[in-house]
Amino acid sequence: MNQSFNYLPLADIADRIAEEDFLTQIAGTPLWDEAQVRVTWDWQPPFLGQLAIASRHGCALSWLFQQLKTQTFFTELLDPNYFYRYLVKAVWRYQFDCLPDDNSGEISDRDRLQWEQELKGDSPTLSDSLRANPPSRAIAGTVHEEDTPTGLLQTVLAAADRLFVTEFVDLFVYGSLMRGEINHYLLQNAEYIGEDAIADAELFNLGPYPMFIPGTGTLYGECYHIPLQLIPNLDRLEDHPHFYQRRWIPCLSGQIRLVYQGFASHIPGCPQIISGSWRDRHSIESSPPD
Structure with missing residues (x-):
């Protein structure tokens, strides 16, 4: 488990995710509330309208966002829109890193290069060129079935942990x-x-x-x-x-x-x-x- 989460309650949340029966424990977690979904609307094509959850790990991701919202002081000290967009961008960065290197043709080399540059930093703001040229669904934040709960959720936790020293x-x-x-x-x-x-x-x-x-x-x-x-x-x-x-x-x-x-x-x-x-x-x- 990642030992860099030194600030409670993030360490407790990371420990919970590492438990073997984690997915069973949070099986009844409701999906994101309207406010959480709405903050992603201007990041994606109109036909998506929210961060797409396409796998059985959607509940786990929703659970994590709820924990970060209710058990940390981030939303008290940071603008909520900034906070959620920052975490969503961490999910996108993870998704982009999981894309096959051989490039199946679904994403052009130009788009891949643009996204690689955009996702390097921690800022939640995307460039005007990417807003005008929305990404394909493959890199628009969809959580796929092959994503592992530990990889995906630890990525979000690591991004939240960085906020302690960057904000x-x-x-x-x-x-x-x-x-x-x-x-x-x-x-x-x-x-x-x-x-x-x-x-x-x-x-x-x-x-x-x-x-x-x-x-x-x-x-x-x-x-x-x-x-x-x-x-x-x-x-x-x-x-x-x-x-x-x-x-x-x-x-x-x-x-x-x-x-x-x-x-x-x-x-x-x-x-x-x-x-x-x-x-x-x-x-x-x-x-x-x-």
């Missing part, structure tokens, strides 16, 4: 993750963007760390460009979604950043930091809430 998000931090603070080591290899602020927020001192909730003040902090592979560590630190919750919030710079926001139920009795800056936590500006 980045902008993170706004305002407490122990800032420079000079106790947990900044988690961001030591992240790209520092600069300072920023969030409006309509109030900051409270919980002792070793702060918490912000919606309010009437301004929250000050720092921004970082981080790979998705850091998110599991940050989720553990912040006890997401129980103590803090990840949210996309617009900053005063006009950029939307990922922020860990607290819950009002956790701040009764905690002093408010009126300035909105965690670095002022020892100043006389801190005061208990009314």
Whole structure:
């Protein structure tokens, strides 16, 4: 089994696929819902309209996409259309690699060369020339009977695993993750963007760390460009979604950043930091809430 899936729950999903009775276990899995099918419409000829499932492994592929949708944070952090098209392109890449080298004549040498170039990268976007000249059914994403569940599904899992290191998000931090603070080591290899602020927020001192909730003040902090592979560590630190919750919030710079926001139920009795800056936590500006 591929041992590169280091980020839960992808490792668990890979283990499940490797089980001998996997196909029996997921036999009752429903096919893709409308949203999952619809994202592929502009990738294929009109008469296909969706990623074609032509084998008994269709349920297995559907099961995997559902797991990636419901058991990972990809659809929370990435545009869903981008995410699904990226995975569909991984399926196409697998299909293309499975085509016979002798070329039966079903695919012209020109088309084969074009597709080889298009499928080399991880980007889910296809060129205008390929949109104008749709591929034959042989390389339009059809899952054939000869495809093995392990080969096909591990290909999709490997593509999802690459997202952890190839995709980045902008993170706004305002407490122990800032420079000079106790947990900044988690961001030591992240790209520092600069300072920023969030409006309509109030900051409270919980002792070793702060918490912000919606309010009437301004929250000050720092921004970082981080790979998705850091998110599991940050989720553990912040006890997401129980103590803090990840949210996309617009900053005063006009950029939307990922922020860990607290819950009002956790701040009764905690002093408010009126300035909105965690670095002022020892100043006389801190005061208990009314």
